[in-house]
Amino acid sequence: MKQTYEFPIIKDCRKNDVLNTVDSYVSADATLRGVKDENMPKDEFLNDIGDMIYMRFWMISVQEIQIALKMNRYGMFEQKSEHYQLVNAELIADILNKYCKWKQKKAMEYNLSRKPVSHQIEHQVNHDLIDREYLEVILSDLKKGKLYRHTNAYLLIKSVPKEFKPTEKQYYSLLEKEEKIMEEEKDLKSKEEKDPLIVKKIIREFNESLKVKAHQRVFNVIVCNWLSKTIKI
Known part of the structure; x- marks a missing residue:
């Protein structure tokens, strides 16, 4: 050491x-x-x-x-x-x-x-300082109007109080919605790309990361909703 x-x-x-x-x-x-x-x-x-x-x-x-x-x-x-x-x-x-x-x-x-x-x-x-700086980055994104699902806020999910977390049914409803949006984004990106090899890569990477990224995006939404209701942005 x-x-x-x-x-x-x-x-x-x-x-x-x-x-x-x-x-x-x-x-x-x-x-x-x-x-x-x-x-x-x-x-x-x-x-x-x-x-x-x-x-x-x-x-x-x-x-x-x-x-x-x-x-x-x-x-x-x-x-x-x-x-x-x-x-x-x-x-x-x-x-x-x-x-x-x-x-x-x-x-x-x-x-x-x-x-x-x-x-x-x-x-x-100084873990408190690190967490404050991380929070400032997220709040800065929100002030700039960045979409909740695209803000890198999921690491704060454990800090969200229970009253600001969705029920299990609400969570899976959000998850289903995000997966659908990601499917649409993938389809649009694939249609815009002319090279079939790149299209194949887009689809492969999408399939590999869908579940994880969808969960992260739901976490982002939950964290950002909590911050927007508790911190003046």
């Missing part, structure tokens, strides 16, 4: 290098945990995972992502994060949150810190 303070943090690294390394780590972890070939994270999910890491975990090093994934596989956290054949941003965020809390606790126990050349800075993860 002491060595992790010598690695450069994600914010100070080239973005493409970080994203390529994250893709490699996440794919390797999925393989080691027995994710089936057809459920391996594809480009869309890997891109979403990369965006989430840049937004929420820029203060750790890219090497620590590999460490966190390994610790989770080895059952070193109080509760293991299970994939259930789905590797997405929510799963990786859950694992990295556990790692950051573990690291902060150990750093306090052993008085560890990040040491730049000129002076020493205590390196502690």
Whole structure:
């Protein structure tokens, strides 16, 4: 753990290098945990995972992502994060949150810190600040009129109070609606594309991600409805 303070943090690294390394780590972890070939994270999910890491975990090093994934596989956290054949941003965020809390606790126990050349800075993860910054990004999207279903707000679904969550029947009604809208978007995109190979790719990627993206879009709607009713936008 002491060595992790010598690695450069994600914010100070080239973005493409970080994203390529994250893709490699996440794919390797999925393989080691027995994710089936057809459920391996594809480009869309890997891109979403990369965006989430840049937004929420820029203060750790890219090497620590590999460490966190390994610790989770080895059952070193109080509760293991299970994939259930789905590797997405929510799963990786859950694992990295556990790692950051573990690291902060150990750093306090052993008085560890990040040491730049000129002076020493205590390196502690401020989860409240990260969550506030993430919320500000979502609120900014809403102020600009971005559609609820297209706002990257689904990671806040656990924070939504029960009274703002739909019933099971309402949830599946929303899910059915989003799947239908996505089908229409796919059909429109396919008709506009002339290259049959690209059309085939559009359809394949749509079929691979439909269920996950539809659930995320429903979560986005629920979170944004909650925010619009409780926070002045």
